Amino acid sequence: MKKTLLIFGALWLMMGIGAAACSSDGPDTDPKPEPEPEPGIEIEDPAIETYFAARLRGEQAEYDRSESLAADELAEASARVWALWSKTVKAADEPQLPAPSPHADVQRWDDIARPDGAWTLPDGAMNFVYASKGDRPAAGYPLFIYLHGSGEALSEWQAGLAWCHYFADAPSLYFIPRSPKGGTSCRWFPPSRQEAWERVIRQGFVSGTVDPERVYFVGISEGGYGSQRLASFYADYLAGAGPIAGGEQLFQAPPENCANIAFCLQTGEEDTMYGRSRLVRKAADEWAALAEAHPGYYVHKIDLQPGKGHGCDYTVTTPWLKGYTRRAVPKYLYWENYGMGDALGEKLRYRDCFYNLAVVEPSDDRTDNMVRSCYEMTVGDDNVIDLRVRVATVETCEPVSEDGWTMELGVKKSYADAEKGRVKIYLDERLVDLSKPVRVRVNGVERYNGTVTPDLRNLVESCALYFDPLRLFPASVEVDVR
Numbered sequence: 001m002k003k004t005l006l007i008f009g010a011l012w013l014m015m016g017i018g019a020a021a022c023s024s025d026g027p028d029t030d031p032k033p034e035p036e037p038e039p040g041i042e043i044e045d046p047a048i049e050t051y052f053a054a055r056l057r058g059e060q061a062e063y064d065r066s067e068s069l070a071a072d073e074l075a076e077a078s079a080r081v082w083a084l085w086s087k088t089v090k091a092a093d094e095p096q097l098p099a100p101s102p103h104a105d106v107q108r109w110d111d112i113a114r115p116d117g118a119w120t121l122p123d124g125a126m127n128f129v130y131a132s133k134g135d136r137p138a139a140g141y142p143l144f145i146y147l148h149g150s151g152e153a154l155s156e157w158q159a160g161l162a163w164c165h166y167f168a169d170a171p172s173l174y175f176i177p178r179s180p181k182g183g184t185s186c187r188w189f190p191p192s193r194q195e196a197w198e199r200v201i202r203q204g205f206v207s208g209t210v211d212p213e214r215v216y217f218v219g220i221s222e223g224g225y226g227s228q229r230l231a232s233f234y235a236d237y238l239a240g241a242g243p244i245a246g247g248e249q250l251f252q253a254p255p256e257n258c259a260n261i262a263f264c265l266q267t268g269e270e271d272t273m274y275g276r277s278r279l280v281r282k283a284a285d286e287w288a289a290l291a292e293a294h295p296g297y298y299v300h301k302i303d304l305q306p307g308k309g310h311g312c313d314y315t316v317t318t319p320w321l322k323g324y325t326r327r328a329v330p331k332y333l334y335w336e337n338y339g340m341g342d343a344l345g346e347k348l349r350y351r352d353c354f355y356n357l358a359v360v361e362p363s364d365d366r367t368d369n370m371v372r373s374c375y376e377m378t379v380g381d382d383n384v385i386d387l388r389v390r391v392a393t394v395e396t397c398e399p400v401s402e403d404g405w406t407m408e409l410g411v412k413k414s415y416a417d418a419e420k421g422r423v424k425i426y427l428d429e430r431l432v433d434l435s436k437p438v439r440v441r442v443n444g445v446e447r448y449n450g451t452v453t454p455d456l457r458n459l460v461e462s463c464a465l466y467f468d469p470l471r472l473f474p475a476s477v478e479v480d481v482r
Contacts, residue, residue, distance in 0.1 A: 043083055048460055052088040055464040063464075067456040069474055071434070074454060078472045081459045085467070086206040095119045097203045100132040100141070100173055109165035110158040115178070119199075121192045123344060124180030129161060134171030141173035142214035142239075142322055143204055145197060147223030149245075153182035160220065169318040173210065175200050188219070188226030189233070190346040197230065201237055202467040212470050213325040218242040218317055221310065228265070232257040233340050236355045237468070239326040240264065242317035245271060245310050247279030251370070251396050251411045254336040255286045259297040260355075262324035263287065264317050266301075268308030275400045275407035280304055282398075282409045297332060299324065328470035329356060329430045331379040336392060337362070339369045353465050356426040356473060363391055363421030363481055370394040373421065383432045384439045385425060389418040389481045417443050421481035426462050426473035427452060440479050447479040 047065060054061035069077050090096075098117050106112055115127035132141060148160040157178040164174045177196070179186040187193070197217075204210035215238055219227040224246020231241030232253040240262035247267055267280045284302040291298040301320055305312045333355045339348030348369055352359045363373040376388040392415050396408035425440065432438050432452075440448040454474035462473040 043080070043087065045080075045084055048081070048084050049088050051460065052085055052464055053092065056088065056092045056094070063457060063460045065457060069454040069456060069459075071454070074429075074474050077456060077459055077474070081456075081463050081472060082469055085463050089202060089206045089467075094199065097200065097207065098130060100130050100209060102132050103129075109161040109176075112161065119196060121180055121196070122346070123185065123192075126177050126180055126196065127157075128175060128177040130173075130175050131164075132171070132173045133165070133169070136209070137171055137211065139213070140209055140211035141171060142169070142216070143173045143175065143200075143210045144169070144216050144218055144318060145200060146174055146176045147188045147217070147219030147226045148176075148179065148186075149219075149221030149223055150184065150186040151182055151221075153179045153186065156182060156186075160223070163220070163314055167315060167318045169322050172318070172322070175204075185344065186222050187343045188223065189229045190341040190343050191349040192344075192346060194233075194341065194349060197234070198467075205467065205469055212468065213328070214239050214322070215326070216240050216242060216318070216321050218244065218321070219246070220244045220314060221246060224248075224265075224267075229253045229340060231261065231263060232336075232338075233351065235259075235261050236328075236353075236466075237326075240321040240324050242266070242321050244314050244317055245276070245312055247271075247274075247276035247283065249279065249396070249408050250283065250286060251394050251408065252338075252340075254338060255283065255290060255298075256334040256336055256374075257354075258287075258300075259290070259294060259332060259334050260327040260330045261299075262321055263298075263300040263302070264320050266303055266305060266312060266314070266316050268310060268312035269304035269306055270309045271312065273310070273402055274405050275402050275409065276310075277304055278400055278409055279407060294332065326470070328468070329428070331431065333357065333375070333377050335375045337373045337375070339366065342369075356431065356471065358424040358426065358465060360422040360424055360478060361420065363389055363418035373418065374415070375423070377425075379431050383436050384441065385432075385477075387423070387425070387440065387442045387479075389421060389423070389442060390415040391418050418481045422478065423481065424476050424478045426458065426471070427475040427477065428473050434475055438477060440477055442479055442481055448477050452477055 051061050051063040101116055103112055116130045118125045118127045146160055146164050148156040164176055205212050217227040217230045224243035225248045227241050228243040228248040235257050238261045242264040244266050267276055269277050271277050287298055287300040335354040339350045341349045364371050372392050374390045374392045378386045392413045395412045397412050398410035399406050399408050437450055438452050452475040458474050458476045459472050
């Protein structure tokens with residue numbers, strides 16, 4: 001690599017970017033401004049910046065420059081790529097997150113006179129408060145994205161502001177949006193909302209304010225349903241999720257996807273509307289079975305609080321979640337790739353990546369959301385990657401009716417090995433020994449056996465794909481499913 005890259009990488013490491021990759025609860029004094037690069041240090045690369053800008057605009061751009069990397073160049077190259085990404089995000093033509101406010105001039109956050117910002121959604125403006133509690137830890141704040149319930153939007157939001165201020169989880173940072181509409185128009189999972197959550201996470205990561213190992217979705221009532229769906233959809237970005245006073249139907253939020261996050265679901269045992277308490281009991285059974293089948297995974301705290309209704313104890317969740325950090329690059333993952341978002345006139349949206357796995361060609365047709373590609377991957381200590389790819393046909397079962405609504409408590413799934421598809425598996429030294437051959441088996445059949453060469457192209461592609469400082473991958477293997 002070029003001499004300027006090596007100099008820049010050393011400077012970046014001295015600036016403390018490595019602190020963002022480790023968890024710390026140690027308080028810091030006032031956040032220090034990010035040092036400006038020293039004169040003469042080159043941090044431009046027009047080709048990479050053009051590619052990043054195109055990807056931020058949603059264009060299907062390609063980065064086709066290949067530049068092999070030696071093992072001792074990986075840290076510096078990763079730092080440079082992340083710096084170029086951060087620069088591009090901060091200059092992008094998109095609404096930006098403000099600096100977090102401590103709102104020290106109010107007794108409670110529901111006394112805040114005006115929101116910290118507003119983003120435009122298809123159905124109106126989404127006001128939000130972006131507020132911190134306590135001193136910023138060295139690694140950045142734990143970030144809670146809090147989603148309110150489906151009553152009248154202003155009162156639900158104000159109640160959420162009060163609760164978020166009250167929760168005993170400082171130091172912490174909260175993004176607290178107000179839905180443009182209340183009632184049945186308050187939905188937190190359509191694609192317009194997905195884009196907002198990705199923007200919060202993306203901009204939070206490049207700001208250095210957010211600890212990338214500590215991001216959580218939480219919410220009450222409709223926010224509980226939303227956070228449960230989002231937990232399964234975005235598990236690879238999360239340390240944990242905490243639905244409160246909810247209980248989502250499991251076909252809309254596959255528990256299997258939550259292998260590597262801490263999951264806390266708290267609902268009152270007398271909260272029977274829409275089958276909530278029954279759905280929570282079903283969820284508890286599912287998580288317990290998954291945790292037994294996969295020791296060390298599916299960490300959960302699912303409780304039906306005795307004698308409580310919809311107003312259960314909301315204070316349990318965030319302090320418990322905060323004790324868990326993210327597994328950004330696990331050696332086991334399960335991904336049921338389902339479409340999410342068919343509400344408020346918006347269509348389903350599928351993700352094309354999860355942890356270190358990217359879909360080049362899906363194994364289902366994406367014409368029926370109850371027929372889903374499922375990926376289960378285990379990385380062995382012997383440089384062998386076993387990937388199982390199946391297509392699941394999902395059926396709901398165990399209907400229960402409450403107040404004119406019918407909820408489906410259970411899910412039945414039948415599986416068949418995938419007949420088509422192609423995937424890319426991103427790799428780094430946390431997963432395999434890059435100095436030795438790597439083997440990839442798909443449904444028991446060897447699809448790759450050979451060396452993998454670290455390349456700048458992989459770092460650039462994975463950065464744009466994941467926008468995540470903990471998932472900059474220098475190597476990859478692309479294989480057919482069959």
